[in-house]
Amino acid sequence: MSRTRSVATSALGVNRRTVLAAAGAVSLSAGVGYALRPTDSQAATGSAAREPAQAPVAHSRRATAGTPLAPYTKGTTVASVAAPRNSSGYRRLGDGPGWARVVRAELAAPKSGRAARRTALAAFVQFTDLHLMDVQHPLRLEYLRSHDVHAWRPHEALTVPGAVSLVERVNALRGAPVTGAPLHFVMTTGDNTDNNAHSELEWFMKVMSGGRITPNTGDPRHYEGVQNSGLKLYWQPGSGARDNDKALGFPHLPGFLAAAIREVRSPGLNLPWYSTVGNHDTLPLGCYGSHGDRYLAEAAIGGKKLMSVSAADAKKLQDTIKNAKDPKGTGYRDFLKAHARSTRSVTADEKRAPYTQADYLKAHLDPAHQGLGPAGHGYSSANLDAGTQYYAFRVSDDVIGISLDTTDAGGHYEGSIGTAQLKWLERTLKDNKDSYAVVFSHHTSKTMTNTRPDPARPTEKRHGGAEVISVLSSHANVLAWVNGHIHKNVITPHKASGGRSFWEISTASHVDYPQLARVIELVDNKDGTISLFTTLIESAAPHRTDYADLSQTGLAALYRELSYNAPGAGRTLAGTTADRNTELVLKKG
Numbered sequence: 001m002s003r004t005r006s007v008a009t010s011a012l013g014v015n016r017r018t019v020l021a022a023a024g025a026v027s028l029s030a031g032v033g034y035a036l037r038p039t040d041s042q043a044a045t046g047s048a049a050r051e052p053a054q055a056p057v058a059h060s061r062r063a064t065a066g067t068p069l070a071p072y073t074k075g076t077t078v079a080s081v082a083a084p085r086n087s088s089g090y091r092r093l094g095d096g097p098g099w100a101r102v103v104r105a106e107l108a109a110p111k112s113g114r115a116a117r118r119t120a121l122a123a124f125v126q127f128t129d130l131h132l133m134d135v136q137h138p139l140r141l142e143y144l145r146s147h148d149v150h151a152w153r154p155h156e157a158l159t160v161p162g163a164v165s166l167v168e169r170v171n172a173l174r175g176a177p178v179t180g181a182p183l184h185f186v187m188t189t190g191d192n193t194d195n196n197a198h199s200e201l202e203w204f205m206k207v208m209s210g211g212r213i214t215p216n217t218g219d220p221r222h223y224e225g226v227q228n229s230g231l232k233l234y235w236q237p238g239s240g241a242r243d244n245d246k247a248l249g250f251p252h253l254p255g256f257l258a259a260a261i262r263e264v265r266s267p268g269l270n271l272p273w274y275s276t277v278g279n280h281d282t283l284p285l286g287c288y289g290s291h292g293d294r295y296l297a298e299a300a301i302g303g304k305k306l307m308s309v310s311a312a313d314a315k316k317l318q319d320t321i322k323n324a325k326d327p328k329g330t331g332y333r334d335f336l337k338a339h340a341r342s343t344r345s346v347t348a349d350e351k352r353a354p355y356t357q358a359d360y361l362k363a364h365l366d367p368a369h370q371g372l373g374p375a376g377h378g379y380s381s382a383n384l385d386a387g388t389q390y391y392a393f394r395v396s397d398d399v400i401g402i403s404l405d406t407t408d409a410g411g412h413y414e415g416s417i418g419t420a421q422l423k424w425l426e427r428t429l430k431d432n433k434d435s436y437a438v439v440f441s442h443h444t445s446k447t448m449t450n451t452r453p454d455p456a457r458p459t460e461k462r463h464g465g466a467e468v469i470s471v472l473s474s475h476a477n478v479l480a481w482v483n484g485h486i487h488k489n490v491i492t493p494h495k496a497s498g499g500r501s502f503w504e505i506s507t508a509s510h511v512d513y514p515q516l517a518r519v520i521e522l523v524d525n526k527d528g529t530i531s532l533f534t535t536l537i538e539s540a541a542p543h544r545t546d547y548a549d550l551s552q553t554g555l556a557a558l559y560r561e562l563s564y565n566a567p568g569a570g571r572t573l574a575g576t577t578a579d580r581n582t583e584l585v586l587k588k589g
Helices: 142-146 156-172 198-209 256-260 294-301 311-322 330-338 357-365 381-386 419-431 465-473 552-565
Strands: 080-084 093-097 102-104 119-127 186-189 211-213 264-266 273-276 391-396 399-403 436-440 478-483 490-495 501-506 517-524 529-537 582-587
Touching: 080 552, 093 552, 119 391, 119 436, 142 311, 156 198, 156 256, 156 264, 156 517, 156 529, 156 552, 186 478, 198 211, 198 264, 198 357, 273 399, 294 330, 311 330, 357 381, 399 419, 419 465, 436 517, 465 478, 465 490, 465 501, 478 517, 478 529, 490 582, 501 529, 501 582
Parallel strands: 102 582, 119 186, 186 273, 399 436, 436 478, 478 501
Antiparallel strands: 080 093, 119 517, 211 264, 391 399, 490 501, 517 529, 529 582
16 A cells, blocks of 8 residues: 555645654654644544544654764664572673564565665653552551561662653654664553542653653651561661562662652653553552442552452452453452551552543643643543543554553453444544555553453443454554553564554563663655664663662662562563564565
């Protein structure tokens, strides 16, 4: 199909001259990131929308005029990756060799000489599963660690400085790793927060758009939580007493908790950014569907916190969550009531209240959090009016992005989408058949298995990953489905009849080691094929840690090293070499 067209004459109704400022030698459009329908979004309403006279524009970076584009691998995992310096016990990290790029040809044969022919279509960054945590929140499930050691991580108090360091890494990139093209935007594919708390939502917005963040709730003077509880179940960094983690080599770090709740400053991304919602952004604790349970809502802001239960009770509760036996959280409410005598007193704080879908959208639409835009970060007032969290936006002259909402408000951490959204996806792809499409979601195709009814739309059918794959495979313009949720790098080819195919790119989290994000470049090889280049990046924090350095940067480095050593942490989340830095080849539709 021909992809040569003018935005001014397309169904998108955007003045091309407004969008495409002089790009010099750059083959990418200089103005990107405007919504397809930013004023009255079809994504939100499901009906025909009025076209705005002039769409708001969020400008990407621009190449310096007259300067030839060149690959930029500094600060990426092509150049270096954190690696252990010692072979046993608690492992200190240092600089390790980079990861090689792997060409994957399952969907099309790569042709020789393509590097000299290729033209860049778009380049962007994916964040996923930041899990910014209010670690003192009363409803947290840390005590599941008595049964499952990985249910609580020793580094969780450092999610905010860790995320800010990731922002700093992206800000330092001077071009895309393979083409050198300017980066267009950052998309974060969900689980931006962890406990569905207002406190965390505010921190997320400031991490992304810039601001001062104090990652502390409750008592403003000091930390109140499991890490100064005296319980051996958790790493007690400020205490000289031996605990289970110190027995494994975790250090004694006086001042750690005071530093962890100290003010952090985020410069904000120097790129436009977009937001996709995840289950932890929608559901209390990422799994409970009801915002109507007053007991849980009051417990979230209250002054009692459960920190320890027996291994048997922890297993029982965890099994209930994993098997989706308590989607509305009524069993969890009863569990907390049964253990009320075991709770400890903490300082109550209304900032820990659960936020609603409307709260999430309003935070994105708040001008105070606009950063470099776009206004709403993909969402519009029409989303707010219709109660939806999916939308489409233009990436570049030849590429659109589609952000899905795969969370199931009925409860449980696995996902699905409703019929209205599935039909909207089909219609959006059809209406934009002359543009390549990249689809974003939180859940992967294999984790969209939860078809529990949405309480807000009880009669609407829910659809799983296989049906989404079927829709995407029926459109030749789909290049990739980019997602997260599983905290692991996995790249999957999807091939359909008639030569239609696309790549599913699932990226590891930034909370579990190796704490990665991903740069994705789309190029036309001018030989009947398209290549998608994927390059993983770490945060800007140094690989080596210094226990005496509890500065913002020092904490970000410690965040990585602690995550590597977290008891029970997976050693396969980086994926195979074929899931990391790659060239993914496709036939041109």
